[in-house]
Amino acid sequence: MTNKKIPEGIPGQRIHIIDAFRGFALAGVVLVHMVEQYLAAAPTEALRAVMIQDSADGLIEFLLMILVRGKFFAMFSFLFGLSFFIQMDRAANRGVNYHGRFLWRVTLLLLIGYAHSLFYRGDILTIYAMLAFLLVPFYGASNKVVLWVAALLLLGAGRFVVFAFASGETIIPYGAGLPELPHNIAYLDAVLSGSLADVFAANAVFGHLAKLEFQLNYSGRFYLTFGFFLLGLWVGRIRLFEKLDEWHASIRRALKYGIILTVVFLVSTFLLFGVATGGSGEVVKFDTWLLMLALSSLDLFNLSFAAVMLCAFVLIYSGNTGERVLGKLAPYGRMALSNYVMQTLIGTFLLFNFGFGLLGELSNTQALGIAVVLIVTQIWLSNVWLKWFRYGPIEWLWRSGTKWSWQPLARQASRQHPDSLHKGSSQQ
Numbered sequence: 001m002t003n004k005k006i007p008e009g010i011p012g013q014r015i016h017i018i019d020a021f022r023g024f025a026l027a028g029v030v031l032v033h034m035v036e037q038y039l040a041a042a043p044t045e046a047l048r049a050v051m052i053q054d055s056a057d058g059l060i061e062f063l064l065m066i067l068v069r070g071k072f073f074a075m076f077s078f079l080f081g082l083s084f085f086i087q088m089d090r091a092a093n094r095g096v097n098y099h100g101r102f103l104w105r106v107t108l109l110l111l112i113g114y115a116h117s118l119f120y121r122g123d124i125l126t127i128y129a130m131l132a133f134l135l136v137p138f139y140g141a142s143n144k145v146v147l148w149v150a151a152l153l154l155l156g157a158g159r160f161v162v163f164a165f166a167s168g169e170t171i172i173p174y175g176a177g178l179p180e181l182p183h184n185i186a187y188l189d190a191v192l193s194g195s196l197a198d199v200f201a202a203n204a205v206f207g208h209l210a211k212l213e214f215q216l217n218y219s220g221r222f223y224l225t226f227g228f229f230l231l232g233l234w235v236g237r238i239r240l241f242e243k244l245d246e247w248h249a250s251i252r253r254a255l256k257y258g259i260i261l262t263v264v265f266l267v268s269t270f271l272l273f274g275v276a277t278g279g280s281g282e283v284v285k286f287d288t289w290l291l292m293l294a295l296s297s298l299d300l301f302n303l304s305f306a307a308v309m310l311c312a313f314v315l316i317y318s319g320n321t322g323e324r325v326l327g328k329l330a331p332y333g334r335m336a337l338s339n340y341v342m343q344t345l346i347g348t349f350l351l352f353n354f355g356f357g358l359l360g361e362l363s364n365t366q367a368l369g370i371a372v373v374l375i376v377t378q379i380w381l382s383n384v385w386l387k388w389f390r391y392g393p394i395e396w397l398w399r400s401g402t403k404w405s406w407q408p409l410a411r412q413a414s415r416q417h418p419d420s421l422h423k424g425s426s427q428q
Contacts, residue, residue: 015086015241016330017317022079023329023382024313026336027375028072030343033122034371035064037359038347040122041187041210044179047360057364066266070302073124075310077225080128081135081232082241088139089236099136105402106132112337112398118200120344121187121207125337127215131226135233143234150230154303156296158223168218168287174206175213184210196354218286224299244318255311258304265301272297331382335392339378346374387411 035051043051052058084102091098106129113125138146162171170176174183183206190198215222240247272294286295316322332339349355350370351362362370385392389409391399400407 014334016327017244017314017323018079018082018241019330019333020317020326021075021310021313021329022333022336023331023379024309024326024333025072025075025079026333026339027329028068029076029340030347030375031368031371032064032068032072033120033343034347034374035060035364035367037351037362037367038120038122038344039191039359040120040207041184042177042179044188050360050362051364051367053363060364060368067305070298071306071309073221074224074228074302074306076124077128077228078232078235078306078310080132081229082236083232084132084135084229085139085233085236099139101402102136103133105398108398108401112341112394116341116344117207117211118203119348121203121211123211123344125340126208127211127222127225131222131229134226135229138230138233143237146230146234146237150227150234153223153227153230154299156220156223156292156299159218159220159292159295162217162220163289163292166217168285170213171217172209172213174209175217177210177214191352191359192357193353199348199352199354218292218295220295220299244314248315248318251311251314255308255315258308258311261304262301262308265297265304269294269297269301328379328383331386332379334386335382335395337398338392338394339382341394342378343374 037047037051039047052061087102088098091101109125109132110129113123113127113129116125117123138149176184178184179188187202187206190202194202212222215225235241238247240251244251272290276288276290276294286292313326317326351357351359353359382392388411390396390411391407391409396407396409
């Protein structure tokens with residue numbers, strides 16, 4: 001494995017492979033969101049009939065379930081925890097206690113996320129911000145504590161505790177996602193026939209209640225996200241991305257074992273769901289312990305598959321050709337926040353009634369095509385943007401707000417050369 005031209009681990013310098021992997025994760029996120037047509041709610045039978053019109057649409061649905069859903073959110077969450085460690089660690093190396101500044105930083109992220117959630121109720125930034133407040137105490141915890149807590153969360157402890165008390169019932173007022181409920185009917189009316197103000201009104205409160213129900217109840221997404229944060233923190237501590245040569249053999253072994261576990265958990269997931277539903281393939285309500293076990297098996301499948309993709313990405317990136325090709329994703333990943341928000345603005349404008357109103361008219365195949373065009377366009381724009389500017393526009397506002405002063409945005413002429421888009425901020 002050779003990374004001679006990648007100056008990993010140099011103090012104050014960005015680790016480009018992390019940016020590239022973040023771009024890869026972001027691409028998977030927009031694929032899911034666009035094919036789901038930014039609905040972030042259970043589609044009606046009429047909408048679903050339009051989304052899946054033929055075998056190609058059904059195949060896309062199946063492939064997204066197997067290859068994408070639950071995996072790229074895991075990678076993105078893992079990278080958030082890793083970035084947290086990098087920021088705290090580099091500040092500590094400068095003799096700076098970054099705890100207070102980080103808490104202010106995530107407070108700003110909460111505000112950005114809330115503004116974003118007015119357009120898209122599936123927003124993850126508010127969840128990240130809330131969990132980030134809990135992440136700070138773990139910076140000083142031992143590796144043993146970090147890994148044990150992560151393991152418990154990723155094995156489904158949060159889900160099982162909630163189910164023991166709620167038995168599958170709704171735990172957040174107005175959080176139930178059934179399309180026939182009045183607050184959900186109002187939301188569907190807003191996106192299908194309402195104005196931008198109607199969408200904002202539907203998402204301002206009820207959208208967050210629905211999201212919290214999904215996150216905190218049987219899906220366990222809230223607890224899983226924090227588990228991935230902790231894994232990212234631990235990987236930062238062992239300096240994996242800063243010492244790739246030293247970890248090369250371990251990454252190859254992890255890839256091999258990850259593939260085996262992926263197959264095992266995929267089989268166990270199908271078996272458990274099959275037994276729990278009597279082979280019908282339909283789950284009306286998650287109200288049994290067996291279904292909780294099936295969901296946890298699905299989570300472990302997603303985790304192991306995400307680990308396989310991470311290991312494969314690192315190994316491919318290690319070669320000259322892989323670094324040259326996958327490196328194109330680095331600017332896309334550096335501008336992940338701006339690109340994530342822009343994806344939502346474009347997606348909701350295309351789909352919701354306040355824009356072109358294509359929701360209910362696009363099949364999975366058509367939505368996937370739009371997603372691919374959007375990803376390619378954003379990758380190109382990110383590469384162009386960072387040749388002239390230091391940060392993405394929202395990253396710049398976020399950084400300026402964090403530091404309480406306007407930060408330089410434009411690059412000086414002397415820095416506008418091919419390598420310039422890999423330099424700049426010491427924060428990952």
